[in-house]
Amino acid sequence: MTKLIVFDMDGTLAESKQPMDEEMSNLLNELLKTKKVAVISGGKYGQYEKQFLGSLNQKANLHNLYLFPTCSTSFYRYSKNKWNCIYSLDLTKEEKEKILNAFEKTFKETNYKHPETLYGQVLEDRQTQITMSALGQNAPVELKKEWDPNQEKRRKLKSALDKYLPDFEVRMGGTTSIDVSRKGIDKAYGINKIEEILGIKKPEMIFIGDALYEGGNDYPVISTGVKCIKINSPEDTKREIRKILGQF
Numbered sequence: 001m002t003k004l005i006v007f008d009m010d011g012t013l014a015e016s017k018q019p020m021d022e023e024m025s026n027l028l029n030e031l032l033k034t035k036k037v038a039v040i041s042g043g044k045y046g047q048y049e050k051q052f053l054g055s056l057n058q059k060a061n062l063h064n065l066y067l068f069p070t071c072s073t074s075f076y077r078y079s080k081n082k083w084n085c086i087y088s089l090d091l092t093k094e095e096k097e098k099i100l101n102a103f104e105k106t107f108k109e110t111n112y113k114h115p116e117t118l119y120g121q122v123l124e125d126r127q128t129q130i131t132m133s134a135l136g137q138n139a140p141v142e143l144k145k146e147w148d149p150n151q152e153k154r155r156k157l158k159s160a161l162d163k164y165l166p167d168f169e170v171r172m173g174g175t176t177s178i179d180v181s182r183k184g185i186d187k188a189y190g191i192n193k194i195e196e197i198l199g200i201k202k203p204e205m206i207f208i209g210d211a212l213y214e215g216g217n218d219y220p221v222i223s224t225g226v227k228c229i230k231i232n233s234p235e236d237t238k239r240e241i242r243k244i245l246g247q248f
Contacts, residue, residue: 004200005031005244006191006226008209008218009041009052010174012237015141017047020055024234027241032061035244036200040068040190042173042217044126045076045085053083066198071171071217072190073128073181075197086197089185090127095168099130099180102164109160115147128185132157134176144175151215154178158215171217179217188220202226208240 007013013028014020020028031037039052048067056062062078069076074088091099103123106112114122119136134153135143148154154172161170161178169181191207194200205226209218212230222228231237 001204002035002206002244003204004036004038004194004198004206005241006038006040006194006205006207006221007237008187008211009039009043009048011210012208012231012234013039014051014055014234016144016174016176017043017051017138018141019051021234022055024238025055027238027245029056029061030245031241032064036064036066036198038066038068038190038194040072040187042071042129042131042171042177042179043069044129045069045074045083048076066194068187068190068193070126070129070131071169071173071179071181071186072193073185075190075193088128089182091130091182095182096125096130099165099168102161102180103130103132105164106157106160110156112157119143129179129181131173131180132178133174139176147176149175151213155215171211171219172215173211173217186220187218188224191221191224191226206244208237 010016013024048069067076075086076083077086115135119139121137122133124131124137135147151172158170158172158178167183169183169186171179173179195202202225207221207226208229208231210231211218212228229240
């Protein structure tokens with residue numbers, strides 16, 4: 001019997017960098033009454049507050065909710081009426097400099113040209129992860145969807161980054177992002193930490209995400225043996241939640 005549902009966030013629970021809608025919030029609140037829920041996303045904790053926690057319209061079952069920001073390089077759990085950081089695998093100053101230098105080398109090697117119009121920061125230090133957002137952190141959703149729909153631009157960048165950063169994880173996420181974290185620290189690591197900390201076995205979990213393609217930041221979950229459901233939009237996710245709730 002499934003005890004825990006693990007979700008990606010951007011493109012799965014909500015559009016990229018956008019708050020969950022009311023329907024998704026209601027479905028998750030129903031799910032939290034009977035199941036445990038984890039969210040593993042490339043976003044940092046502050047993004048969870050804006051995009052996810054702020055949209056939940058019921059607070060009674062937060063003890064069943066577990067948050068793994070920046071591709072599970074950190075873990076937050078609710079107790080004593082607040083969210084508490086259980087662990088945070090912060091990058092060192094030297095590691096951050098190496099990653100940022102690798103991005104600059106990659107841009108030069110691949111003749112990559114940044115878009116003329118940028119919406120915020122392109123390379124963001126998320127403490128436990130460095131993330132590239134090609135159009136900037138605050139780009140409109142529709143522009144993001146149009147920029148790299150087949151991951152071709154990011155695959156080229158990732159191939160070069162892999163060469164410069166063999167000791168790090170390089171994954172594509174969302175619609176315009178590339179995430180870089182320490183080697184072995186990815187969403188599969190998060191699944192293993194769930195099993196270790198919460199005592200929930202992998203056959204008792206389901207993972208739902210949109211980046212389960214090779215090179216995507218959801219892809220490592222497949223290696224854990226957890227049942228994975230590939231979706232293409234938050235609307236697909238709503239249908240999967242209704243199936244779990246028995247609301248076909």
